[in-house]
Each structure stands twice: as C-alpha cells, then as structure tokens.
Amino acid sequence: MRLVLTENLKEDMKLAKPIYEKGSILLNKEVTDLFKYKDKLLELGIKHLYVEDRYSHDIKVNDIIKDTTRRQGKKIVKKTFNKIKKGFIDLNIGELKAVIEEITSELVKNEDILLNLVSLKSASDYTYEHSVNVSIVCISLGKMLGYSESELFKLGMGGMLHDIGKTLIPEEILNKPGPLTDYEYQLMKNHPELGFNYLQQLDTVSPLSRIVVFSHHERVDGSGYPRGLMGSEIHEFARVAAIADVFDALTSDRVYRDKWPTYKAAEYIMNNTERFFDYQLVKKFLPQISFYPNGVEVILSNGYRGIVKNQNIGFPTRPLIYLIEDDQGNEITKEMDLLKHMNIVITKVIV
Ligand SMILES: [Fe+2]
Known part of the structure; x- marks a missing residue:
C-alpha cells in the first residue's frame, strides 16, 4: 500500500485501510469506487489515505500497534x-x-x-x-x-x-x-x-x-x-x-x-x-524513527520519482525506493537502494 493525498486520488486506486468517522466505518478496505468519494472525504477533513494501486502491491506499511x-x-x-x-x-x-x-x-x-x-x-x-x-x-x-x-x-x-x-x-x-x-x-x-x-x-x-x-x-x-x-x-x-x-x-x-x-x-x-x-x-x-516511512512518495535529486519501499536500519534518511518515473516523466519500474547510491538524496516528499 502507499500513502496519497486525497486530492490526488486516481480512478484506479483502491482503499487499503478502512476510514473511520466518529467511531464507525465510513469506507471499508478495498472499496473499489473510492474515487467518487473524493469530494466527500475532503469535506470531512480527510486529507490523506492509504491506497493500493499498480505501483504499491509490493510495499508493506507496518503499524507499530494494532x-x-x-x-x-x-x-x-x-x-x-x-x-x-x-x-x-x-x-x-x-x-x-x-x-x-x-x-x-x-x-x-x-x-x-x-x-x-x-x-x-x-x-x-x-x-x-x-x-x-x-x-x-x-x-x-x-x-x-x-x-x-x-x-x-x-x-x-x-x-x-x-x-x-x-x-x-x-x-x-x-x-x-x-x-x-x-x-x-x-x-x-x-x-x-x-x-x-x-x-x-x-x-x-x-x-x-x-x-x-x-x-x-x-x-x-x-x-x-x-x-x-x-x-x-x-x-x-x-x-x-x-x-x-x-x-x-x-x-x-x-x-x-x-x-x-x-x-x-x-x-x-x-x-x-x-x-x-x-x-x-x-x-x-x-x-x-523512519524519516521517510514506507509508502511515502518522494522525488530524488536525480529527478526520479518513487515510493519508499523499505528501510535501512541505522540510516533513517537512506531507504530503498521503488522508482515509478524517470527524470523525463517516463514511467519506469525499478528499485534503487539509497544506501548504495550515496550521491543521490531525497529532495521532496509529496505526502
Ligand atoms: Fe497541552
């Protein structure tokens, strides 16, 4: 799963964690027509969501408590x-x-x-x-x-x-x-x-x-x-x-x-x-603590865009990135371990 801004919701995104409002479930996990709730969610002040999409199936987000x-x-x-x-x-x-x-x-x-x-x-x-x-x-x-x-x-x-x-x-x-x-x-x-x-x-x-x-x-x-x-x-x-x-x-x-x-x-x-x-x-x-937790979308100093996939213990600023776009905006699928590319840094966090 990955974290996205509600305002950036796309039609192919499914909800990965249920949304609760005033103690009861507002939207259940895996709701498929999530996109149509975008305005309602924003109205309720829900600005971020965990979703599944074609980039995120391999990314695990661990909760520290249930x-x-x-x-x-x-x-x-x-x-x-x-x-x-x-x-x-x-x-x-x-x-x-x-x-x-x-x-x-x-x-x-x-x-x-x-x-x-x-x-x-x-x-x-x-x-x-x-x-x-x-x-x-x-x-x-x-x-x-x-x-x-x-x-x-x-x-x-x-x-x-x-x-x-x-x-x-x-x-x-x-x-x-x-x-x-x-x-x-x-x-x-x-x-x-x-x-x-x-x-x-x-x-x-x-x-x-x-x-x-x-x-x-x-x-x-x-x-x-x-x-x-x-x-x-x-x-x-x-x-x-x-x-x-x-x-x-x-x-x-x-x-x-x-x-x-x-x-x-x-x-x-x-x-x-x-x-x-x-x-x-x-x-x-x-x-x-993870400075760039799993599932967060980032932009790197080489202009590539990706999602944080995993952490390198002891190096909170150098996670493993699942790249989704190159510096020309072309879609790619490739991993980059920032611990092995010390010349590249995270320059922007999208969410
Ligand atoms: Fe206080």
Missing part, C-alpha cells in the same frame, strides 16, 4: 473526556488502564528498529486520536530509554491524559476558528494546571502520570509554562511527553494546515533541541 487497539484507546479517551466535561469526578480508570497496558505490551514486543510513526487522523476526532498517539510515542521513546514496563505504563497514562485539562476550558475558546486574544490564550495556557488539579482528586492515577499532565508544556530553556522550569528541573517523563506532543501535532492534518512529513517534523525537533527539547532524549529518539 488498529483495533488504537481505536479502542480513542473510544475510551473520548468517553473519559466527555464524562469530565459533564462534571463527573471519576475516570473510566479500569478501561484506561487496560488499553494502556495493551499498548505498552504491543510496543514492548514490537521489534521493528525503525519506527513508522505516521498516523492518519480525522479532523473531527483530532483531540482523542492525538491523545492516543502521544501515549504511543511516549511509550516508544521510553522503551528506547530502557524504562521498565511499569514506568512505560505510567508514562503512557500521562501521555494519554496530557491534555485532560482542555476538557475544563470553554468550548468556544477550544474550537475558536480564528486566532485567540491574549486573554483567551492565557486561559488556554491553564490547561496543564487544570488537568493536574483534577487528577489530584483521584488516587488512581500515579503521581508520575500527573507530572506529565502538569509539565508537558515546559521547555528546557525555561520558556514554557506553567512554571517556566529549566532543563532537569522538568521531570524526564514530561521532557519525553513534550517531544511526543509536538512531534505528533506537527505530523497530523489539521483544519488549518496539512500534516508535515515525518522528516520535516524530525528537523523541527532537531532544530529546537536545547531550546525547547532535551538534547539527550532527542539524540535517542530521532535515529530510531
């Missing part, structure tokens, strides 16, 4: 957030624990050395899908740091609940289409504290998870909030969550902008290391 687990996580976090909005004090803690345990156990077992962190989100359920993904990226990074399974669980719980305080911010500010006024921005910046205070009422969530909620907007140069802490004053779990939160937000489609390709988000993290993000953590994280 699709069912990801959807279960989203369902529970949505239920939890909605309960809090309605004024309930207790959380669905049993269900939350079960799904985070499942995510942790799947990630601990996953032996892929280069992680594909592409996750397509629907605009309407962004908050919940983002929560699940921050939890996944936190646990993946924690695993790279050698955390125990119990530490990974607490970090994952913190990642899942990091924005729980947003449920206590007025909807009209949260969903305001235009830029926030200074006053509204200040209110929005209360969400880590609101979330932390809310969780303080419960003894079912570990203090280590609560610290993630409280400190995920702290930045190592002291420019973050709520306390303006610096470097190691910020708990390591929160420094991990800061990377996961920003990385996932940048690689997500939003109403106001398209998702950034993974390499660009990785560059952003790299460029802001020691300013916003912890150098030692970034140094562990970046070499272990």
